[in-house]
Amino acid sequence: DQQVKQNSPSLSVQEGRISILNCDYTNSMFDYFLWYKKYPAEGPTFLISISSIKDKNEDGRFTVFLNKSAKHLSLHIVPSQPGDSAVYFCAPRFIPGTQGGSEKLVFGKGTKLTVNP
Amino acid sequence: NAGVMQNPRHLVRRRGQEARLRCSPMKGHSHVYWYRQLPEEGLKFMVYLQKENIIDESGMPKERFSAEFPKEGPSILRIQQVVRGDSAAYFCASSPTAQQPQHFGDGTRLSIL
Numbered sequence: 638d639q640q641v642k643q644n645s646p647s648l649s650v651q652e653g654r655i656s657i658l659n660c661d662y663t664n665s666m667f668d669y670f671l672w673y674k675k676y677p678a679e680g681p682t683f684l685i686s687i688s689s690i691k692d693k694n695e696d697g698r699f700t701v702f703l704n705k706s707a708k709h710l711s712l713h714i715v716p717s718q719p720g721d722s723a724v725y726f727c728a729p730r731f732i733p734g735t736q737g738g739s740e741k742l743v744f745g746k747g748t749k750l751t752v753n754p
Numbered sequence: 755n756a757g758v759m760q761n762p763r764h765l766v767r768r769r770g771q772e773a774r775l776r777c778s779p780m781k782g783h784s785h786v787y788w789y790r791q792l793p794e795e796g797l798k799f800m801v802y803l804q805k806e807n808i809i810d811e812s813g814m815p816k817e818r819f820s821a822e823f824p825k826e827g828p829s830i831l832r833i834q835q836v837v838r839g840d841s842a843a844y845f846c847a848s849s850p851t852a853q854q855p856q857h858f859g860d861g862t863r864l865s866i867l
Contacts, residue, residue, distance in 0.1 A: 680758070680845055680847075680859050680861050682858070733852065740852040741812075742856065743799070744798070746794070
């Protein structure tokens, strides 16, 4: 039962262009959606998040869009840089008090982004 | 301000042995989470602890796995009688409150011979 789907295992873009990473979810009990970036042999690093009551959050080159009716969110990186090359995970969090009272994260399988110079 | 510290970074065990994975959360963080990542998969939640309490262990296998977060010292994930299927990367995360983003350590890569 895959509650979070990142359907593109990999994405390749040119430096300076926009990178768009997508994420679909099925569970309505998520209240926060987080994006993490992961380099090989390191732990995930928190990037940006969005509350379920918003449809957009922007932080520098990173913007996350949430379409709650479609249960879809996307992460936009513009302009993309070679240092952005990493695996990106979408990780929604359960509403407090649900799912055993735990704000645990549910990770997608990730999208490997390669930004070519 | 040190991040989440996990040790060891790599751990090799033979089938049937015990594995102990340690996690020191960031300073000021009292919420600790453990996740497991199998190859080509996302991270899967295992357990959520606060000091001396297990809050949610819904992701823990029913047997051989246990976790603690004592009043003093690091959080420990313990796997008894390891099997080949336990080979994975185990990540610990911490947060100051349950609502704030979780910050991850660099993981312990467990290999079972």
